[in-house]
Amino acid sequence: MKDAKIIRLTVNGREREVGALPNETLLESLRGLGYFEVKSGCEKGDCGACAVLLDGEAVDSCLLLTWTVEGASITTVSGLGSVDEPHPLHKAFIDRGAAQCGYCTPGLIIAAKSMFDNDTREPSEDDMRLALSGNLCRCTGYTKVFDAIDEAARIMRERG
Amino acid sequence: MSDSAITPRAGANVDFRQVGKPLPRIDAPGKAHGKTRYAGDYVMPNMLHAKVLRSPEASARLTRIDASKARALPGVACVLTHVELPDRMAPTDIPGQTGRKRLDTDQQILVRERVRYHGEPLALVAAESAAIAEKAMDLIAFDLEPLPGVYSVEDALAPGAPVVQGADNIVSTYKVRKGDVQAGFAAADTIIENTYHTQFIEHAFLEPEVGLAWVDENEVINIRMSTQVIEHFRFIAEAVGVPHNKVRILGSLVGGGFGGKEDITVEIYLALLARATGRPVRLCYTREDSFFGHGKRHPFSITHRTGFTRDGKITALQVDMTADAGAYVFLSPYVLLYATVASPGPYRVDNLHVDARAVATNNMYTSAFRGFGAAQACVAHEQQMDEAAKALGIDPLELRRRNFLRTGDPIATGVPIESAVWSDECMTRAWDALGERSEERGPIRIGRGVAAYQQSYGRITWLHDTSEAWVGVEMDGTVVVRSGVTDIGAGQVSALAQIAAELLGVGLTDVTVYNSDSATTPLAGTTTATRALYMTGNAVRLAAEAVRGRLLDRAARAFGVETNAVDMADSVVFVRDRPQTCMSLTDLVATCASEGIHRSELVMFRAPFTDGIDAETGQGRVHPDYAYGAQAVEVAVDTETGEVSVLKCIGAHDVGQAINPDAVEGQIEGGTSQGLGYALSEELIYENGKLVTPSFSEYLIPTAMDMPRVQSIILESRSGVGPFGAKGIGEPSLTPVAPAIANAVADAIGVRIADLPITPEKVVKALASAGRGP
Numbered sequence: 001m002k003d004a005k006i007i008r009l010t011v012n013g014r015e016r017e018v019g020a021l022p023n024e025t026l027l028e029s030l031r032g033l034g035y036f037e038v039k040s041g042c043e044k045g046d047c048g049a050c051a052v053l054l055d056g057e058a059v060d061s062c063l064l065l066t067w068t069v070e071g072a073s074i075t076t077v078s079g080l081g082s083v084d085e086p087h088p089l090h091k092a093f094i095d096r097g098a099a100q101c102g103y104c105t106p107g108l109i110i111a112a113k114s115m116f117d118n119d120t121r122e123p124s125e126d127d128m129r130l131a132l133s134g135n136l137c138r139c140t141g142y143t144k145v146f147d148a149i150d151e152a153a154r155i156m157r158e159r160g
Numbered sequence: 161m162s163d164s165a166i167t168p169r170a171g172a173n174v175d176f177r178q179v180g181k182p183l184p185r186i187d188a189p190g191k192a193h194g195k196t197r198y199a200g201d202y203v204m205p206n207m208l209h210a211k212v213l214r215s216p217e218a219s220a221r222l223t224r225i226d227a228s229k230a231r232a233l234p235g236v237a238c239v240l241t242h243v244e245l246p247d248r249m250a251p252t253d254i255p256g257q258t259g260r261k262r263l264d265t266d267q268q269i270l271v272r273e274r275v276r277y278h279g280e281p282l283a284l285v286a287a288e289s290a291a292i293a294e295k296a297m298d299l300i301a302f303d304l305e306p307l308p309g310v311y312s313v314e315d316a317l318a319p320g321a322p323v324v325q326g327a328d329n330i331v332s333t334y335k336v337r338k339g340d341v342q343a344g345f346a347a348a349d350t351i352i353e354n355t356y357h358t359q360f361i362e363h364a365f366l367e368p369e370v371g372l373a374w375v376d377e378n379e380v381i382n383i384r385m386s387t388q389v390i391e392h393f394r395f396i397a398e399a400v401g402v403p404h405n406k407v408r409i410l411g412s413l414v415g416g417g418f419g420g421k422e423d424i425t426v427e428i429y430l431a432l433l434a435r436a437t438g439r440p441v442r443l444c445y446t447r448e449d450s451f452f453g454h455g456k457r458h459p460f461s462i463t464h465r466t467g468f469t470r471d472g473k474i475t476a477l478q479v480d481m482t483a484d485a486g487a488y489v490f491l492s493p494y495v496l497l498y499a500t501v502a503s504p505g506p507y508r509v510d511n512l513h514v515d516a517r518a519v520a521t522n523n524m525y526t527s528a529f530r531g532f533g534a535a536q537a538c539v540a541h542e543q544q545m546d547e548a549a550k551a552l553g554i555d556p557l558e559l560r561r562r563n564f565l566r567t568g569d570p571i572a573t574g575v576p577i578e579s580a581v582w583s584d585e586c587m588t589r590a591w592d593a594l595g596e597r598s599e600e601r602g603p604i605r606i607g608r609g610v611a612a613y614q615q616s617y618g619r620i621t622w623l624h625d626t627s628e629a630w631v632g633v634e635m636d637g638t639v640v641v642r643s644g645v646t647d648i649g650a651g652q653v654s655a656l657a658q659i660a661a662e663l664l665g666v667g668l669t670d671v672t673v674y675n676s677d678s679a680t681t682p683l684a685g686t687t688t689a690t691r692a693l694y695m696t697g698n699a700v701r702l703a704a705e706a707v708r709g710r711l712l713d714r715a716a717r718a719f720g721v722e723t724n725a726v727d728m729a730d731s732v733v734f735v736r737d738r739p740q741t742c743m744s745l746t747d748l749v750a751t752c753a754s755e756g757i758h759r760s761e762l763v764m765f766r767a768p769f770t771d772g773i774d775a776e777t778g779q780g781r782v783h784p785d786y787a788y789g790a791q792a793v794e795v796a797v798d799t800e801t802g803e804v805s806v807l808k809c810i811g812a813h814d815v816g817q818a819i820n821p822d823a824v825e826g827q828i829e830g831g832t833s834q835g836l837g838y839a840l841s842e843e844l845i846y847e848n849g850k851l852v853t854p855s856f857s858e859y860l861i862p863t864a865m866d867m868p869r870v871q872s873i874i875l876e877s878r879s880g881v882g883p884f885g886a887k888g889i890g891e892p893s894l895t896p897v898a899p900a901i902a903n904a905v906a907d908a909i910g911v912r913i914a915d916l917p918i919t920p921e922k923v924v925k926a927l928a929s930a931g932r933g934p
Contacts, residue, residue: 036201037194039415041366042447046856049366077194086193093192094184097822100830101649102191103198103366103415132864136856138364138416139649141833143870144826 007066011035012079020066026052027061030074037077037106041136048135051107052076058114060134077106080113088155089113089148098148100139107135112149121156123149177729178662179884182822185654186668187413187647199386199412200370200444207372208237208286210433210443211293212426213300214452215271218278218849219309219322219522222271222302227283230299235292238437239300240284242272250428251395252490252527254623265489269399269428275304276324276487277524278850279452286433286441309522311849313461313482316519324487324520331485332493334500336514336572336778344476344511348467352548356464356540357915360484360844361457363529364861367415368450373430374440380679381431384410388417388646389686390678392424400431407431411676417648418834419528420454422688423490451854455490455527456844458483458518460499462540467511472554472562476511479503483536485518486525492518495526498616499533501782504572505541506583506614507563512572514778522849528688530834534615535895539916542611542899546906556903557591560584560612565788567879571614574779577786579887580877582814583612587790589873590812594792598807603800606807607908611896612790616783617690617888618881621770627695628682631660631703632760633711635753637731637745639664640760641673641703645684645696650890651823652692656700658819659883663704664711665728665745682762690888693819694784697883699765706761714757715748785880787887789813791832791896795904799927802920804840804905806866811897812873816880816887827889828872833862835897841866843917 004019011033018029027050030038038061041049045063052061053075061074081087089109092098099105115123115131123131128149137145190196215222227239249266271282283300287293309324310316316329323329345351371385381402390409397407414421426443433441445453460483467476481499485492496518503514529535549556564583568576591610598606619625629643641660647653657671675681684696708728715733716723719741727736734742752759773780794808811828818824841860845853853859878885898916906912911926 036197039198039366040200040444041368042856044447044855044857046447047366077192081193083189083193083195090189090192094188097182097185097188097826099185099188099191100651100826101365101367101414101416102187102196103649105191106194109192129864136364136366136861136863138366138418138834138861139830140826141829141831141862141870142864142867143829144822145864146869 005067007070009069010073012075018066022067024066025062026064026066026069029066030061030076035076039103039106041103048107048111049104051110051135053110053114056117058111077109080109088152092148092151092155096144096148096151098140098144104135104137108132108137108145111135112152116156121153123153176662178658178668179819180817180821183658183668183820185651185820185823186657187654196413198367198415199372199384200367202372202384204372204374204440207440207442208288208437209290209293210284210286210429210441211290211297212281212429212449213283213285213297214279215275215282215304217275217304217306219307220275220304221307222273222275222282223305225282225300225302227300229301230285230296233292233296233299235288236285236296237288237439238286238433239296240270240432240436241282242270245269245432246401248399248401250399250424252423252488254491254494267488277522279524284429284433286437309849311522311846313484313519313521316521324522329520331489331518331520332496334497334516334778336500336512337776338572338574338779339511341476341478341511341513345467348475349470350551351465351467352544352551353463353465354544354547354914356462356543358460358536358539359916360459360846361529361838361842362451362844362859363418363420363454364859365416365418365420368445368447369421369425369453370444371426371430372440372442373434375434375438380406380408381434382408382410383427383430384412385427386414386421387411388414388421388648388688390644390646390676391683391686392427393678395424396427396431399428400435408679411646414646414648417687418530419532419688421648422528422686423455425454447856448854451851455525457529458485458492458495458526458536460536462536464540464544466544466548468548468552472552472559474507474509474563477504477509479514481516483518484523484526485520486523487520488525490525490527492526494620495528495533497782499537500778501572501616502534502537502614503541505538506565506581506612506788508565508569523846524851530891531894532689532891534613538611538613538895539899542896543902543912543914546903547912557587557610560587573773573782575781579785580814580879581788582875582877583788583790586788586812586814586875587612590790590792590810593810593871593873594794594808598794598796603798605797605799605908606794607797607904607906608794609900609903609907610790610792611900611903613788613892613895615787615892615895617787618694618767618784619689619691621768621781621784622772624769625685625691625695625767626764627684627699628762628764629684629696629699629703630682630760630762631700631707633664633707633749635749637666637749639666639671641671641700642681643675643684643696643700644678644681645692646676646687648687650827651820652687655693655697655819655823659697659700660704663701663708666731670731690890690892693886694882694888695765695767697819697886699763701883702765703761703763706763707759710757711748711752714752715743718743785887787814787892789892789896791900793900793904795901795908797905797908797923799909802923804918804923806836806868806901809868810871810873811893812875813889813892814875814877814887815889816882817876817878817884818874819886821874824874824889825872828893829870831893832870832897833867835894836867836901837862838916839898839901840917
C-alpha cells in the first residue's frame with residue numbers, strides 16, 4: 001500500500017502492528033485488526049459507539065488518526081474482562097438489562113470505565129450523566145445503564 | 161427506577177418458573193462483552209465496497225448521466241446507473257408472507273428520468289476500497305434540470321400544483337362515519353376545536369444500514385443484512401429478476417430498527433452489484449447516508465372538533481388529518497389507517513367523523529416508525545383532552561375517566577374491544593407515582609401532564625398474518641428454537657427462549673434460538689407492528705406445548721399415571737404429587753428417540769383473518785387487539801431561556817403478561833426517551849425539500865444529560881391475544897410520552913404550544929405573545 005506506514009499499538013495488552021494510511025482513523029485500524037467490538041455509528045465524534053480507552057482515557061476512535069497514536073495502549077470493551085472473568089461493568093450491564101440492541105454498549109462501558117478510573121468510584125448522578133454525555137443510546141433511555149453503573153460501582157466498592 | 165417496590169404487578173406469577181421473571185436476556189453477555197457480530201462485522205475474501213450516489217436536488221429531471229470516467233478509475237469494479245438496470249421497479253409495499261393483494265406503490269431503483277426527493281439514488285459504485293468508491297462517485301457526471309416541486313402538503317394540495325407522480329398528490333384517504341355527528345354536536349354544551357402539528361422524525365438507530373452480499377454456486381444471492389424483515393427476499397428477487405428461491409436473507413442481531421429497517425434499504429443495491437461483479441459486495445451507510453436512506457415518521461396536521469356535555473361526556477368528534485407522505489408511497493396508506501383507527505384515543509365516541517389523507521410531496525418519503533400513526537393521533541387527542549378539561553373546568557384525569565372505553569365498547573371502527581381496558585388504572589397509578597410536586601424557583605415553572613392511548617399490536621387482520629416456529633429437544637436435553645423472527649434489540653429472541661424454557665422445563669440458558677435466516681429458519685413474518693411476541697411467541701408456545709405433550713405422555717406411561725399428573729422442571733420430569741417419582745429429561749429424550757417419538761414440532765400461528773373494512777364508513781375489524789396505558793410526567797420550564805427539562809417520567813402500561821419484566825421496562829424506558837425527543841428536540845428540517853439536519857449534531861436525540869430515570873409500572877391483565885395473555889409494549893411505550901410532556905409544558909406556563917417539537921425558541925415566543933415573559 002502506497003503511503004501506508006507501520007504503526008505499533010498495544011491493544012488489550014497485545015502488541016499489534018497495522019499498516020495505516022495517513023488519513024486512516026484509529027476506528028478503521030482497530031476494525032481492520034478484527035476488533036469488531038469497536039462500533040462505527042457516525043464517524044464524526046457525535047455518538048461514542050467507537051469509544052476506546054487510549055492510555056486510560058475514553059476517546060472516540062473515529063476522531064483520531066492512527067499515525068498520531070503510535071505506541072499507544074488501547075483497551076476495548078473485550079479487554080476489560082472475559083466471559084469467565086467479567087469486569088463488574090460487564091456483569092452489571094448483563095444483570096441489569098442495560099443492553100438492548102447492544103450497538104452502543106461497548107462505548108457506554110468504556111465511558112463508564114474511564115469515569116471509574118479517573119473520577120470516582122462513587123459517582124454522583126451528575127458525574128455519571130456527564131461521563132455518558134458523549135455516548136448516544138437510542139434503545140434504553142439510559143435508565144438501566146444508570147442502574148448498571150450504580151451496580152458496578154457497588155460491586156467495585158465491595159471488592160475494595 | 162426499576163425498584164420492584166414501585167412496580168406493582170397485578171397478578172403474581174405463581175404458576176410460572178421462567179415466564180414473568182426478570183432474567184438476563186440470552187443475548188446480553190455477547191453484547192456486554194463486545195462479542196456480538198452485527199451485519200457490518202462480516203467480511204469476505206475478495207470483497208468489494210459499495211457506495212450510493214444521491215441526487216443533490218429534490219425535484220429535477222436527469223438529462224444526462226455519464227459514468228465512463230468513474231469506470232476508468234483503477235480499483236473500480238462496477239458502476240451501475242439506470243441505463244444498466246433491468247426494466248424493473250423496487251416494491252415498497254407492506255412486506256412479509258401474506259398472499260394478499262399489494263398496493264401499486266413501486267419505486268424506481270435508480271433515478272431514470274425524474275428525481276422526486278433530495279437524496280434519491282442516481283448510481284451505485286463497487287470498488288476495491290470504500291475510498292476508491294468515494295472517489296469514483298465524484299467522477300460520475302450528471303445533469304439535473306430543476307423542476308418545480310411541492311414541499312408542503314398545502315402546496316401539494318393547491319390547485320394546479322406539480323404532481324409528484326401518478327394522477328394527483330393524494331396518496332391515500334380513509335374515513336370514519338359512525339353515529340350522527342351533527343346530532344352529537346347539537347347535543348353538546350361546549351365544542352372545542354384545535355389543530356395540532358407534528359414533525360418529520362428520524363429513527364436514529366445507532367447501527368447504520370449495512371449488508372454484505374454474494375452469489376453462491378447455486379446462483380443464490382445471499383445477503384447478510386441488518387433488517388427487521390428477512391422476508392423482503394421476495395421483493396428483492398422480483399426487483400432483480402430472479403426466482404424467489406434464489407435470494408436468501410441472513411439476518412444478524414440488529415443494531416436498532418424502530419421501523420426504519422422495515423422497508424428495503426440496501427438489499428437491492430447489493431444484489432445488483434454482487435450479480436454484476438460476481439464478487440462479494442459490502443455496503444455500509446455512513447450516518448449521513450442513513451439520514452437520506454430510509455423513510456421518516458410522517459408529519460401530521462390534525463384538527464379535532466369535539467363536542468362535550470357540561471359534565472364532560474364526549475357527544476361528537478370530528479377529526480381531520482393530513483400526513484406528508486413524501487415522494488414515494490411506502491407504508492403511508494397503512495400509517496394513515498392506524499392514525500384513523502387511533503384518532504379518538506382510548507375513549508368511547510359514538511358519533512365520530514374522520515377524514516384522513518396522506519399527501520405526496522417532494523420531501524423525503526415517510527413510512528414506518530414506532531407508533532405508526534397512533535403516535536401522531538395521540539399527540540392530538542391527548543392535548544385536545546387537556547384543552548377541553550381547561551375549557552370545561554374539569555380535572556384532566558377526571559375528564560378522561562368519564563370517557564374511557566370499557567371492555568365490550570365499540571372502538572372507532574365499530575368493533576367491540578375484547579380485552580381489558582385498564583386505562584384508568586394505568587393513568588391513576590402513573591399520576592400518583594409523580595409524588596410530591598417539585599418546587600418552583602426563580603424563573604422555573606413546574607408543570608404536570610398525563611396522556612393515555614390506544615395502540616394496536618399485530619398486523620392488519622386482512623393481511624392474514626401468520627408466523628412459524630420450530631421447537632425441538634436435543635439428545636442431551638437442551639432445547640432448540642428455529643424461527644425466522646428478527647431481533648432488533650428488544651429481546652425478541654430471548655422472549656422466545658423464555659417461553660420454550662417455561663414449557664419444556666429447562667433453564668433459559670439451556671435454550672438456543674436460531675433465527676433470522678430466510679433459507680433455514682421457518683418464516684415468522686416481520687419484526688414490526690408490535691407483533692413479534694404476539695405472533696412468534698404464540699407459534700413457539702404452540703410448538704413447545706406439542707413437544708411437551710408427547711414427552712409427558714411417554715413419561716406418564718413410564719410412571720403409570722395420567723399425563724396431566726406429570727410435570728417438568730429443572731430438566732427433570734416428575735409426578736407432580738410425588739416428585740420423587742422422576743426421571744431426567746435426558747433419559748426421557750433417549751427413550752423417545754429410541755422409540756421414534758417425535759421430539760420436535762413445526763407450528764404455524766394464525767392471527768384472526770378478516771376481509772377489509774367498509775370504505776365508506778371505516779367500520780370493521782382492523783387489528784387483532786389493542787393495548788392501553790398512560791404516561792405521567794413532571795417538567796420544569798425555564799421561562800427565561802425557554803428550556804424544558806423533564807424531571808419525572810412514569811409509564812404505566814397493561815402489557816397483558818410480561819414475559820420478561822426487565823425487557824418490558826427496557827421498552828418503556830426506551831420508548832420514553834424517543835417520546836421525549838419527539839416532544840422537545842427532534843426535528844428533521846427540509847428546506848424546499850432539502851434536508852439540512854443530516855447529523856447527530858443537528859438532529860438532537862436525548863442524551864444521558866436529558867433523560868430522567870424512567871419509572872415503569874407494569875400491569876398484567878392477562879387478557880391479550882399473545883402468549884399467556886400478553887399484549888404488546890414495543891410501540892405503546894412511546895405513544896403517550898410526547899403529548900404528556902406537551903400537556904405538562906402547557907400546565908407549567910399556561911400557554912399551549914401545539915407544534916412539536918417544543919423548542920426553547922417556541923416557549924419563549926409563546927410566553928412573550930401571551931404576555932407571560934419572565
